[in-house]
Amino acid sequence: MTSRVANPHPEPTAKVPVALSVVVPLYNERAVLPLLLERLTQVLQPLGISYELVLVDDGSHDGSGVYLLEQAARNPTIVAVRLSRNFGKEAALSAGMDVSSGDAVVILDADLQDPPELIGSMLEAMRAGADIVTMKRRTRAGESWGKRLSAHLFYRLMSRISHFKIPEDTGDFRLMSRRAVNALNSLPERNRYMKGLFAWVGFPTHVIEYDRDPRAAGNTKWNLLGLIGLALEGITSFSIVPLRWASALGLLAAGVGMSFGLWIVVGAVFHGNPVAGYPSMIAVTTFLGGVQLLSVGLLGEYVGKTYFETKQRPLYVLRDVVQSPRQASQTPTPLKD
CATH class of the missing domain: 3.90.550.10 (Spore Coat Polysaccharide Biosynthesis Protein SpsA; Chain A)
Known part of the structure; x- marks a missing residue:
């Protein structure tokens, strides 16, 4: 043997x-x-x-x-x-x-x-x-x-x-x-x-x-x-497609946030509508924060792979x-x- x-x-x-x-x-x-x-x-x-x-x-x-x-x-x-x-x-x-x-x-x-x-x-x-x-x-x-x-x-x-x-x-x-x-x-x-x-x-x-x-x-x-x-x-x-999806989601979130902010400003200036206050702000902040954390976590997966590959174990x-x-x-x- x-x-x-x-x-x-x-x-x-x-x-x-x-x-x-x-x-x-x-x-x-x-x-x-x-x-x-x-x-x-x-x-x-x-x-x-x-x-x-x-x-x-x-x-x-x-x-x-x-x-x-x-x-x-x-x-x-x-x-x-x-x-x-x-x-x-x-x-x-x-x-x-x-x-x-x-x-x-x-x-x-x-x-x-x-x-x-x-x-x-x-x-x-x-x-x-x-x-x-x-x-x-x-x-x-x-x-x-x-x-x-x-x-x-x-x-x-x-x-x-x-x-x-x-x-x-x-x-x-x-x-x-x-x-x-x-x-x-x-x-x-x-x-x-x-x-x-x-x-x-x-x-x-x-x-x-x-x-x-x-x-x-x-x-x-x-x-x-x-x-x-x-x-x-x-x-x-x-595949790097998930990174592109994260970028697209970030762009979409930014567009939604910008549109919402513009809608509030236009309503306040031209129609005298009161600003919605904390509920709407918290909702938008939470959404954007979730998109950011998701994107950072996804990026971390790819960076982590690179880190382990460089060790050459x-x-x-x-x-x-x-x-x-x-x-x-x-x-x-x-x-x-």
């Missing part, structure tokens, strides 16, 4: 090339891991290609990391990656892609809402010429109408305000060629919204629609605040990367796309 420890990024020379890497970022998913490995094995073994399962533990505290080490000790197709703490899904996903060595890389969530049985169809699309195979959700079983509606609206908002097309109703579940993965790995930014980066790198893309299943076990780790934060991260990472820190040595018979010729 080999172990690579404490490097922010693993050395390329330590990788064993395979045809397919399946990258699975996870956090506190111990309950679903046995089923995940069983289904992946059932799907991948009949394909007759070399593969690896890059399972990235993002600082779990439910025993997920220990379980991965145990499985990696007895199964050479499993690469157990443990981060030094919880860095977030986007960082864990980036770590998995850095460690992966496959000619093709599939990204899959540990909860099995995205069926691994579709990997064969994804590989066929890649062989037909696609560098990226995007999986579009046709239905979302096991999710509330509120979450489905908010996701529907968010993807369409992102598509409108971005200067490039971000596919609608797609998550992280997708396949990428090695050159697409290398392009993603070369991006230096620390504030990452992966769904946007997948689209930003371009390359020929094929879309497959599928029905999303309910979670196989455990509970979602995303709460309302987390989803709002992810949405804000996506919007501010790929690594996106993640590895605790260890563990994999058992492969036998010669276990490393057939990698897949050619």
Whole structure:
């Protein structure tokens, strides 16, 4: 068993090339891991290609990391990656892609809402010429109408305000060629919204629609605040349109305030109307103050991103990367796309 420890990024020379890497970022998913490995094995073994399962533990505290080490000790197709703490899904996903060595890389969530049985169809699309195979959700079983509606609206908002097309109703579940993965790995930014980066790198893309299943076990780790934060991260990472909206709102507020003030002056001079007094003043002041605070907060989001990028800290820190040595018979010729 080999172990690579404490490097922010693993050395390329330590990788064993395979045809397919399946990258699975996870956090506190111990309950679903046995089923995940069983289904992946059932799907991948009949394909007759070399593969690896890059399972990235993002600082779990439910025993997920220990379980991965145990499985990696007895199964050479499993690469157990443990981060030094919880860095977030986007960082864990980036770590998995850095460690992966496959000619093709599939990204899959540990909860099995995205069926691994579709990997064969994804590989066929890649062989037909696609560098990226995007999986579009046709239905979302096991999710509330509120979450489905908010996701529907968010993807369409992102598509409108971005200067490039971000596919609608797609998550992280997708396949990428090695050159697409290398392009993603070369991006230096620390504030990452992966769904946007997948689209930003371009390359020929094929879309497959599928029905999303309910979670196989455990509970979602995303709460309302987390989803709002992810949405804000996506919007501010790929568009400056919100800043323009804030400017437009400020201009509108100034115009309204000026018109209201002019109306009061004209009424007092020509008609002798008494000045309305404190209620109208407080209403206008409160409105303008709200616009200013909103604009300053929005500007702060962009400035904060710049601040963190200038620090140039690594996106993640590895605790260890563990994999058992492969036998010669276990490393057939990698897949050619």
